[in-house]
Amino acid sequence: MKEISCKLLVIGAGPGGYVCAIRAGQLGVDTVIVEVAKPGGTCLNVGCIPSKALIHAAEEFEKVSHMAGGNSPLGISVTAPVLDLARTIAWKDGIVSRLNSGVAGLLKKAGVKTVHGWARFRDGKTVEVETETGSQVIRAETIVIATGSAPVELSFLPFGGPVISSTDALALSEVPRKLAVVGGGYIGLELGMAFAKMGAGVTVVEALPRVLAQYDAELTRPVVKRLSALGVEVMLGAKAKGLSTDGDALLVETSDGKSTKVAADKVLVTVGRKPVTEGWGLDQIDLDRARKFIRIDDQCRTSMRGVFAIGDVTGEPMLAHRAMAQGEMVAEIVAGHKRGWDKRSIPAVCFTDPELVTAGLSPEEAKAQGGEIKIGLFPFAANGRAMTKLGEDGFVRVVARADNHLVLGIQAVGQGVSELSAVFGLALEMGARLEDIAGTIHAHPTQGEGFQEAALKALGHALHI
Numbered sequence: 351m352k353e354i355s356c357k358l359l360v361i362g363a364g365p366g367g368y369v370c371a372i373r374a375g376q377l378g379v380d381t382v383i384v385e386v387a388k389p390g391g392t393c394l395n396v397g398c399i400p401s402k403a404l405i406h407a408a409e410e411f412e413k414v415s416h417m418a419g420g421n422s423p424l425g426i427s428v429t430a431p432v433l434d435l436a437r438t439i440a441w442k443d444g445i446v447s448r449l450n451s452g453v454a455g456l457l458k459k460a461g462v463k464t465v466h467g468w469a470r471f472r473d474g475k476t477v478e479v480e481t482e483t484g485s486q487v488i489r490a491e492t493i494v495i496a497t498g499s500a501p502v503e504l505s506f507l508p509f510g511g512p513v514i515s516s517t518d519a520l521a522l523s524e525v526p527r528k529l530a531v532v533g534g535g536y537i538g539l540e541l542g543m544a545f546a547k548m549g550a551g552v553t554v555v556e557a558l559p560r561v562l563a564q565y566d567a568e569l570t571r572p573v574v575k576r577l578s579a580l581g582v583e584v585m586l587g588a589k590a591k592g593l594s595t596d597g598d599a600l601l602v603e604t605s606d607g608k609s610t611k612v613a614a615d616k617v618l619v620t621v622g623r624k625p626v627t628e629g630w631g632l633d634q635i636d637l638d639r640a641r642k643f644i645r646i647d648d649q650c651r652t653s654m655r656g657v658f659a660i661g662d663v664t665g666e667p668m669l670a671h672r673a674m675a676q677g678e679m680v681a682e683i684v685a686g687h688k689r690g691w692d693k694r695s696i697p698a699v700c701f702t703d704p705e706l707v708t709a710g711l712s713p714e715e716a717k718a719q720g721g722e723i724k725i726g727l728f729p730f731a732a733n734g735r736a737m738t739k740l741g742e743d744g745f746v747r748v749v750a751r752a753d754n755h756l757v758l759g760i761q762a763v764g765q766g767v768s769e770l771s772a773v774f775g776l777a778l779e780m781g782a783r784l785e786d787i788a789g790t791i792h793a794h795p796t797q798g799e800g801f802q803e804a805a806l807k808a809l810g811h812a813l814h815i
């Protein structure tokens with residue numbers, strides 16, 4: 351059996367693992383990364399990137415379809431477009447493949463050795479990898495677990511046949527005629543809205559009284575309105591119960607306890623993601639866990655000395671940029687740098703239509719901390735740029751302490767607001783006050799002006815409302 355030693359071993363080349371390995375390599379740490387699939391993990395192969403490609407294609411198709419219907423206020427008319435989903439998927443696969451090669455190249459450039467195969471712990475310092483050419487033992491001073499997450503499967507709706515996961519939905523060759531989406535969280539709604547724009551009849555079945563329940567109702571209102579405009583039926587307080595015997599419908603218990611059938615040639619189950627903690631010898635090293643996730647401290651240290659864990663396997667927020675930031679921090683710690691972690695500034699984006707961005711505390715969370723707060727909300731209906739993009743529905747909201755005006759949280763809903771997430775994160779990271787945002791000259795006409803105006807509103811003197 352082949353044996354190698356290194357200073358740092360990273361298990362899993364998703365955004366957490368590959369960033370950790372690249373940064374460690376840049377710092378001269380002798381690093382090995384093990385990955386069983388293609389580099390880039392869930393995010394690059396079956397998550398962020400492919401879903402955004404599909405969402406973009408769906409948006410373009412819907413825009414042109416709208417024009418073809420003679421409904422465009424822009425005065426553009428075209429003939430009815432045709433969507434060839436197989437070609438859309440091939441285009442998306444091309445982007446993924448270019449990025450796969452990009453990540454592999456970056457690892458190589460940083461001097462990181464990549465081992466292809468499934469890693470399994472023997473003990474806290476040794477891992478055995480099943481590669482195509484046999485087993486390989488890797489001994490490391492420090493090990494980083496970055497094994498990520500996988501879709502949760504429902505026992506009464508197992509994946510297979512018409513029942514699909516988000517991974518399967520990103521590889522369909524035809525648009526389903528009828529699509530039932532079980533779970534109205536961000537993944538279900540992003541994909542559900544995309545398929546509705548591509549022509550599927552979509553029904554969302556959500557057990558809670560609201561979709562996107564982690565956000566406040568004021569923020570999600572424009573998305574709920576758009577779901578309705580797209581003809582998406584949303585069943586709230588409803589529970590999926592299984593497939594009908596002939597497999598062409600989802601059985602649902604409605605909020606009033608009645609049983610009904612939702613016609614569906616595909617049932618997309620998006621009820622959450624679970625950490626990948628099986629099959630790699632977690633029992634061999636006996637790490638502390640918080641529910642099913644690996645418990646970590648603020649510097650991603652696990653309960654075992656010399657073993658770190660990063661990304662989705664450590665729990666919420668399960669976001670690629672959080673995994674990357676943890677990976678970079680851990681690499682620097684391993685290289686002997688002093689690093690801390692401030693999770694206040696991790697923004698979260700939901701790529702529905704319109705998009706949602708949150709960073710820091712919501713008004714409710716800020717109130718729950720005690721102390722007086724100020725809230726400034728600026729609607730895009732009063733923003734010139736938003737009007738020119740037919741994107742008036744939405745707003746930017748800023749939450750700050752009333753005494754010293756320290757910004758605690760920022761939220762936005764509107765077309766293209768994902769691009770504002772960086773400036774929201776920056777404001778929180780820098781400890782901005784309302785006056786800093788209000789005093790920053792924003793370019794005109796941009797939706798970013800809404801951010802400045804929301805801060806001005808909180809200070810009591812907005813200029814454009």
Ligand code: FAD
Nearest residue numbers: 362364365366386391392393397469498661662668669670
């Ligand atoms: P992963 O990306 O899951 O990578 C883990 C890697 O480890 C995998 O490649 C796996 O093959 C490998 N692995 C696991 N065990 C072993 C082993 N024993 N040996 C060898 N290799 C192993 N996040 C965002 O921030 N923005 C978005 O827009 C977004 N959209 C998403 C859309 C969808 C449809 C989905 C499903 C997710 C989305 N996410 C998004 C979430 C994002 O993909 C994850 O938060 C991110 O990928 C987590 O990174 P990670 O490095 O922790 O794990």
